[in-house]
Amino acid sequence: MKRFRLILLSLSLTALFTTSCTKDETQPSFDESLIIGKWKSGTLFERYDADQSGATWDTADDVTEPEAQEFTWTITKDQLEQIHIIVNGGLVPKRYTITDLTETTMKYEDDFGVTKSFSKQ
Numbered sequence: 001m002k003r004f005r006l007i008l009l010s011l012s013l014t015a016l017f018t019t020s021c022t023k024d025e026t027q028p029s030f031d032e033s034l035i036i037g038k039w040k041s042g043t044l045f046e047r048y049d050a051d052q053s054g055a056t057w058d059t060a061d062d063v064t065e066p067e068a069q070e071f072t073w074t075i076t077k078d079q080l081e082q083i084h085i086i087v088n089g090g091l092v093p094k095r096y097t098i099t100d101l102t103e104t105t106m107k108y109e110d111d112f113g114v115t116k117s118f119s120k121q
Helices: 002-018
Strands: 037-041 044-048 053-058 069-076 079-085 091-101 105-109 115-120
Touching: 053 079
Parallel strands: none
Antiparallel strands: 037 044, 037 115, 044 053, 053 069, 069 079, 079 091, 091 105, 105 115
C-alpha cells in the first residue's frame, strides 16, 4: 500500500510540474478587420488596407500620403507587426503590442514602453 501511495504521489507531482500556463493563453485577440482604414495620432498618420498593405507619414515632417512609407502588416493575438519596405529593397520590421482596438480608437505600445493612441479618420 505504501508503494502504491508513493507511485500515486510521484505521478501527481509530475503532472503538477509539467502543466504550465503559456503567455498565449492570457493574450487578448483583436479582430484585424477593425484596423482597416486611416488612423491619426497628432501629426502621425497610418493607413491599413484590407490586403495587409499600408503606409505611414508624418505631416510635421512635411510628408504627405502619396509620399508615405509603405509597409505590410499582420496581427497575431495582440501583436501588430509592420514590415516597412525601404526604397532600395530593404525591409525593416516593427512590432507593437495592441492594448486597445475598436472601430474608432487604437492604442499600441512598443518594446520600450512608448504608447501611441490613434483615432480613425
